[in-house]
Amino acid sequence: MKLIFAGTPEFAVPALDALHAAGHEILAVLTQPDRPAGRGQKLTASPVAARAEALGLPVHKFLKLDPDARAVLSALEPEIMVVVAYGLILPQAALDIPQHGCLNIHASLLPRWRGAAPIARAVEAGDPETGVTIMQMEAGLDTGPMLLIEKIAIDATTTAASLHDQLCAIGGRLIVDALTRIEAGNLPALAQPAEGVTYAKKLSKEEARIDWTQPAEVIARRIRAFNPAPVAWCELGSTGAGERIRFWNARALAVPSAAVQPGTVLEVDSHGLHLATIDGVLVITELQKPGGKALPASLVCRDWKLAGQRFS
Template identity: 60%
Template sequence: MSRPLRVIFSGTPDFAAASLTALLASRHPIVAVYTQPDRPAGRGRKLTASPVKRLALEHDLPVRQPETLKAPDVQAELDAFEADIMVVVAYGLILPRAVLDTPRLGCLNVHASLLPRWRGAAPIQRAIEAGDDESGVTIMQMDEGLDTGDMLLTRRTPITATTTGGELHDTLAALGGEAIVEALDALAEGGLPATPQPEAGVTYAAKLSKAEAELDFARPAAELAARIRAFNPWPVAWCPLGTERLRLLMAEAAAASGEAPRPPGTLLEHDTDALRIACGEHGHEVLRVSRAQLPGGKPLAVRDLLNARGDRLPPGLRLGHTRKETS
């Protein structure tokens, strides 16, 4: 069997920790872990270690948390680990050319999309929001561009009509761990074909913001349902409910029942297990919401929510407002 590869691992959130977990179970030794500096978190704003740091310390791995990789002393220390390869997963720092060239086999990235579709910060959520029927992970040889490097290996998974951002995140995190181990095994055995990314099909996944989570019921039902699923569990789609917020967690576009169109955002007669909301430019479409969260309450199936607090959501109530009305 070929010699195992000495690996520097660079990553920060839970998505990256899944790849580190897979590598720890592989034959390739982790010689150092790089992760973001501890950041304030929670109500107390207490400095909190990243999921990758916590996992690394549990396994007694050397951890480094530089603010930048551009400093000469940081680059010298990284070089001293004599790594064969650097694996980068949602690290959060730019890798300068000097770092990309330091490991013998360069730097590999685990990216949560089927490149060249959805380069950028939020590929998981943007794929669901756009109505894609599949996603996956790409193992990419890193260069200085934004997710522009050659592709070494891909793994695919379907996106269904009920897939949420959280579910796809977890699926791709596990796939990424499997794929990066497979890629390292292949490289250790002598190589892995590299495929340049085609120019056709390039899209960019802009970073998520809380502001875009407010729903505009003048939009089509299918678009709203996809956004609701994509933004679960963060930033969570919502609409005004009086002076408070109703959070929407699972929805689908439903066939109109022959009722007269109502203003977008109007609650129609409920199903036994779903809210029905008029939507679309003229209110002739229906959004069927099966999971929601009232202000101050817990996320609930709508069946349970209506049993407990149906008085808060009577048919005829107008939810939110439309951009047309606020422009």
């Protein structure tokens, strides 16, 4: 099919690759303008822009889809538009440009987790499963009819980072299947149910600080949900001026709570750093000290005198 692809982050790259490999004619790639990145804050192209340029595809970096931008898209006469985490709201006038409308690859089982951060929120909430929904786009926020769905399990080892990689691969495969079936006239749409709607609000740095008043399981899920960003953190020491330590991975132990304050170091063993919580034990399996890299906690803490100290 003759299509326009709209996407920006790494999550969208496998879909672009899959569509290109399947032989679809990609008339243009839309992506966010270059942004400052890294310590030097150098202007950097988005992952989708970099991949599209490597594939020799024309790239447009519109600030907004105003009438001038829409005129450019209309002149291409696309049959369909595929949208994956583009970052701009498509007005109805833009949705109406392609002959078959716009399809979105959404990383949840709609209508659960509409919105900006469905992967992380599913992990944080302790959902037993999530997946990818191919959706026909409309003006509402992730409210359109569903075309294809594939589910995947979430367990106590799942991080947002690992789930991201699984879901973007599924999305690339499903969107190719969707276009094949649309061409054949064999892809019925199913309206989203009215019940079960939840919204996945954007992650913030403020919520990444560990709340030691929460149970071990809740803290462990939040740590896994905030990997790779914004990364959960706390301070070593109770004064509020200690070292800021980032926790990248964790699991909860169903054992009686220790008679010490939450955040207190209980032990370090080959499994990681054991910390007291209000209801049990939190095992930090991967952490990062200031100026260092994220490493297995058992390795980082091996020569670090932490016994009896407390994270706050």
